[in-house]
Amino acid sequence: MSSPQSFDPKAYWRATLKLLVTTLIIWFIVSFGAGILFRDALDSIHLGGYPLGFWFAQQGSIFIFVGLIFWYAKRMDKIDREHDVHED
């Protein structure tokens, strides 16, 4: 266990929220952004036979969500360790 002085709850929570916001921005951009709001513009670009906006809406967003969660989990582990609140 760490000594109480080494743990700064405010700093830990700030780091957590920063990562949370970054994650949700990416989440928003790949689905609501690329798949819905800017779809028409992106559809003029093609990825193989896929119009790009359509690809994001039906494939790309899902792949990115999967990667995003694992990336988030890994970064959170790092934050937990740095602030010494990780589980054994």
Next chain:
Amino acid sequence: MDLKTLTFIVVGLSFALYIGIAIWARAGTTKEFYVAGGGVHPIVNGMATGADWMSAASFISMAGLIAFLGYGGSVYLMGWTGGYVLLAVLLAPYLRKFGKFTVPQFIGDRYYSQTARIVAVICLIFISFTYVAGQMRGVGIVFSRFLEVEITTGLIIGMGLVFFYAVLGGMKGITYTQVAQYIVLIFAYTIPAVFISLQIAGNPFPQLGLGGHTGDMYFLDKLNQTVTDLGFAAYTSGNKSMIDVFCITLALMAGTAGLPHVIVRFFTVPKVHDARLSAGWALVFIALLYTAAPAVGAMARYNLHATVNSAVATGGDVFAPEASIQGESRPEWMKRWEKTGLIKWEDKNGDGRIQYYNEKSKDEAFLAKAEAAGWKGNELGSDKKGKFDGTVDRDIMVLANPEIAGLPNWVIALIAAGGIAAALSTAAGLLLVISSSISHDLLKGVFTKNISEKGELLAGRIAAAVAVGIAGYLGYNPPGFVAQVVAFAFGLACASLFPTIVLGIFSKKMNRGGAIAGMLTGLIFTMTYIVYFKRDVLLGMDKVPDSEWLFGISPEGIGVIGMLLNFAISFIVMKMTAPCPDHIQHLVEDIRYPRGAGTAQSH
């Protein structure tokens, strides 16, 4: 071996597997009954979550919905997967650290209020029952279509099976049967998907095949050309307004994250770290089906058009009389599925051939050509109470897909087993959260606080048994609107439970009054809006025109406004009522740090 015998064998084998697992994984304690003992590996939990989450709707209906909606179907694909990002970053790890058995228990403890806990139980029961009735119906339908038994018989078999492993095994039994059910359903879904992708695009991966070539054209271009030639809207363009697509997607995402039967799956893993990872694994297993579904939908739609009109594949003139298939020589699968009413042919112009096109097209030039060719209306649809209905039932896109693609009988049998697995696994998860909200939240938490562990376990089993009975009754005798309402369970979860749980974690100052007022506002607003605009279906009254929708948002997407109202009312009432006590603020503080998360505790 004929198809029926083979289907009986495959479905029977899958049932034997579930029963074997149920006997092996009996629950002896309340901890095993509610959270499977709390030691489930994150990958195993991810797989169980996948089966828990993917219902009869995902398995049977989704690809068909996408097939006929094209781009519009994206709301389901993004909406039903993006919620896992919200779960991973906003809810799962913190609720896991809190370490209790049920969602209402978190709300009751966090908002230091039995009233809040009871309101949460009401939200939970409403959401879960509408959802489970749809699942039981799905079981009955698969039985009746593939095994040609009465829907009632199918329902009773399904109920008996769920009763056996949910009542006996609780969360422990459910977790391990869900793993088996996931494996059955993903095989059943993937094999036909691979075949159809190979057939049309020459690529074994449906995810790549959809963007691949068919002949010398890109498949999606070919499909767009096919459907527009027949008067339908282009596949890759949408027909819903952007704000509505936006709201439906968001409502499905936040709704997913707020569904109690999904949240409790994350109470079963040992650590906070595992809860985060497990959300990722759950989405991996879900994505296997969800990224294949768009290809299945698009290719099945193409196959259907190509079957009915030979000019589709050759690129010839679709209006040529000999291009339309002769009714007499229509394929076997069509004749077989006509018996179920999912598909029906009506020879309107009496030429003995089937013309399948969009008679309501806005394209005048197209309609003129169709008339010149002697077409007197679309002739392919489904049977609605003995009458011809001009839309082919969307479920046929998955159910008859192997037959349309000419795949062997064992693949068809596998589809039956997969559909039943998808429905049963979701039903069991829902029944468990219903029974634990009764035995743990209402009995143990509010009304009979000194109930013994054995008594609570028995109460949990009785509640599960009663819930199975009610679900079976609703499945047998659906109150007309069940199918309509299932989609709205998401709106309700999005507007009631999701915001209140998020505020409970991320706002230390949120208090009892704010939470209760917020939950009730979200629930009542969303429910009223849905009932008002669906009163034709729900209450048999005159339909309110869609043009009166608030900001152009459909009832499917209105949960988003309900969620915003919930947040706003929560903060306003918080300012006006007594502040959140210090010990609760410390509790919230404690939830935020992973260290010290033991496995889930009853109190």
